[in-house]
Structures are given as structure tokens and as C-alpha cells.
Amino acid sequence: MSNSEKIIRLPTVLARTGLSRSTLYRKIAEGTFPSQVKISVHGAGWHESAVDRWIADPPSYRADNDNRDAQAGRGHARG
Numbered sequence: 001m002s003n004s005e006k007i008i009r010l011p012t013v014l015a016r017t018g019l020s021r022s023t024l025y026r027k028i029a030e031g032t033f034p035s036q037v038k039i040s041v042h043g044a045g046w047h048e049s050a051v052d053r054w055i056a057d058p059p060s061y062r063a064d065n066d067n068r069d070a071q072a073g074r075g076h077a078r079g
Contacts, residue, residue, distance in 0.1 A: 005047050005048065005049060006047075006048040006049075007037065007039055007045035007046065007047065007048070008045055008046055008048050008051060009043075009045045009046075010024075010045075013046050013051055016051060016055065017051070017054070017055060019033075028063075031062060031063040031064065032058075032061055032062065032063070033054055033061065033063070034046055034047065034050035034051060034053075034054060034061075034063065035063060
């Protein structure tokens, strides 16, 4: 994976997933959608690869899968 992982913002995430804003944040709280990453004082986004993994298989996505990837040195962007 590239160290220049693309960060996508909320409108892109909503358009790509088809979720409403409230459903997206509920799923984050439940651990069934990737968490945001802080990109500035007032801004946040999502790792595009994490959103892509969710899109590929929404029912079986668990946030702890992303945590294991990051701990193993995969799925973690530096910057």
C-alpha cells in the first residue's frame, strides 16, 4: 500500500456508499464502518481503502479489522 493513502471527505463517502449522514455516523459508533481520521483542526476524512473494504462487503465489515491491519503495518497512512 502506498504511503500516500488518499483521504476522502464526507460528501464523497456519502455518494459512494449511498448511506445517509445519520446512518454513517451510527455505523461508525457501532464499529460497522471505518472511523474518520483527523486531517486538520476542523476537518476529517476517511481512508479511501477502508471505505472500499466496507463497500466490498458491508455486512461483514468490523472496525477491528482495520485496527489489525494498521498494527500489522498495513492500511496505515503516514503523513
